[in-house]
Amino acid sequence: MVADRYLAGLEVYRVGGAVRDALLGWPVTDVDWVVVGATPEAMQERGFKPVGVDFPVFLHPDTHEEFALARTERKSGHGYTGFEVHASPAVTLEQDLERRDLTINAMARGADGSLVDPFNGQADLAARVLRHVSPAFVEDPLRVLRVARFLARYAGHGFVIADETRALMRQLVDSGELAHLVAERVWAETEKALGESWPEHYFTALDDCGALAELMPQLAHEGPSLAETLARLQRLPEDIDHLDVVAWRWARLVEHLGAPARRQLAESLRLPRRVSRLADQVAETRGLMHAPGALDGQRTMTWLERIDAWRQGEVVASLIDLVSLEDAELAEELALAWRLATQILPQRLVEEGFKGKALGDELRRRRRRAIDDALGRAPRHAR
Numbered sequence: 211m212v213a214d215r216y217l218a219g220l221e222v223y224r225v226g227g228a229v230r231d232a233l234l235g236w237p238v239t240d241v242d243w244v245v246v247g248a249t250p251e252a253m254q255e256r257g258f259k260p261v262g263v264d265f266p267v268f269l270h271p272d273t274h275e276e277f278a279l280a281r282t283e284r285k286s287g288h289g290y291t292g293f294e295v296h297a298s299p300a301v302t303l304e305q306d307l308e309r310r311d312l313t314i315n316a317m318a319r320g321a322d323g324s325l326v327d328p329f330n331g332q333a334d335l336a337a338r339v340l341r342h343v344s345p346a347f348v349e350d351p352l353r354v355l356r357v358a359r360f361l362a363r364y365a366g367h368g369f370v371i372a373d374e375t376r377a378l379m380r381q382l383v384d385s386g387e388l389a390h391l392v393a394e395r396v397w398a399e400t401e402k403a404l405g406e407s408w409p410e411h412y413f414t415a416l417d418d419c420g421a422l423a424e425l426m427p428q429l430a431h432e433g434p435s436l437a438e439t440l441a442r443l444q445r446l447p448e449d450i451d452h453l454d455v456v457a458w459r460w461a462r463l464v465e466h467l468g469a470p471a472r473r474q475l476a477e478s479l480r481l482p483r484r485v486s487r488l489a490d491q492v493a494e495t496r497g498l499m500h501a502p503g504a505l506d507g508q509r510t511m512t513w514l515e516r517i518d519a520w521r522q523g524e525v526v527a528s529l530i531d532l533v534s535l536e537d538a539e540l541a542e543e544l545a546l547a548w549r550l551a552t553q554i555l556p557q558r559l560v561e562e563g564f565k566g567k568a569l570g571d572e573l574r575r576r577r578r579r580a581i582d583d584a585l586g587r588a589p590r591h592a593r
């Protein structure tokens with residue numbers, strides 16, 4: 211770092227997640243830096259590229275790491291955007307650390323390797339406590355979600371939320387400030403939490419402070435106990451791509467909701483289409499599993515149509531895998547039915563001279579016959 215000519219003479223510190231994760235012995239991927247005593251002009255003269263809209267942040271010309279000028283923030287309106295940012299060469303490192311959310315995120319590492327830790331983040335890290343830095347915590351409603359998300363990341367390592375911080379989270383919820391969070395931010399935090407190792411802790415932490423009832427009332431109020439719902443998060447099909455884990459976990463979370471509640475939730479969070487679609491497909495599959503009576507051809511066809519199997523064949527195997535977690539026999543029937551149905555190729559029917567509506571009708575008829583054959587062969591059907 212000393213050899214870095216862009217930084218020569220600048221007072222810079224590593225901050226935030228990079229310092230925290232290094233102390234935990236975790237791999238550090240991106241490093242955030244704070245610069246003390248500099249002006250935006252000086253940064254640009256050195257070749258740093260300004261990127262911050264709301265506050266002065268610059269990208270390093272070579273490494274593209276983020277360098278933020280030390281700043282303070284004061285609440286000036288609602289929500290997480292209602293801030294007055296004050297960055298000047300006079301702002302100290304301690305002041306910059308003080309505006310941060312958690313003590314474990316409010317440590318800095320100097321160029322000489324020394325740790326700057328005015329809020330005892332290192333002690334909280336050792337004691338496995340997520341604790342707010344100052345009463346200003348309540349100025350940013352997003353922090354309720356951030357703390358819950360950090361718990362989803364660290365709970366398995368013994369971390370808990372400090373009682374006083376829980377009280378502030380509750381206070382933030384009671385103040386009504388959560389209503390000012392935009393859907394995209396709520397989903398962005400939720401999406402990250404769902405990708406963590408212990409996502410269920412995100413939802414229990416939100417439930418404990420009343421935020422779940424505000425942000426996702428359908429989950430807080432409908433259906434079985436939250437604990438029962440959350441137990442499903444760790445039960446996923448085996449073969450899914452790790453990039454799809456978030457969508458699958460979300461789908462498992464909402465599968466018990468009726469279609470209107472699921473739709474409301476998807477709209478209120480502005481879920482990406484692929485996430486809400488998978489949720490619908492999983493809910494349809496749950497419906498099929500819990501329908502009374504034995505599986506028949508009609509029901510199988512309806513399920514395949516509702517999950518859009520003919521156009522999205524790649525998801526069917528995973529849905530069947532999901533069924534197998536609860537009902538191996540049913541999964542076997544579905545797998546056989548699906549395998550035989552996919553052997554009916556539209557191209558063959560075209561070659562036989564079918565076209566237009568007749569083609570669609572014939573395709574459906576033959577697929578149905580293949581499914582009926584498959585179910586006739588399946589063991590349970592013979593009972």
Ligand SMILES: Nc1ccn([C@@H]2O[C@H](COP(=O)(O)OP(=O)(O)OP(=O)(O)O)[C@@H](O)[C@H]2O)c(=O)n1
Pocket residue numbers: 225226227228242309310311312315316350352353356
């Ligand atoms: N609402 C927020 C957002 C960010 N921060 C501070 O800004 C730092 C960087 O934020 P971010 O990159 O979102 O989080 P990281 O702590 O780096 O965590 P992650 O590992 O998730 O990137 C945090 O450590 C924290 O000090 C904060 O205090 N309040």
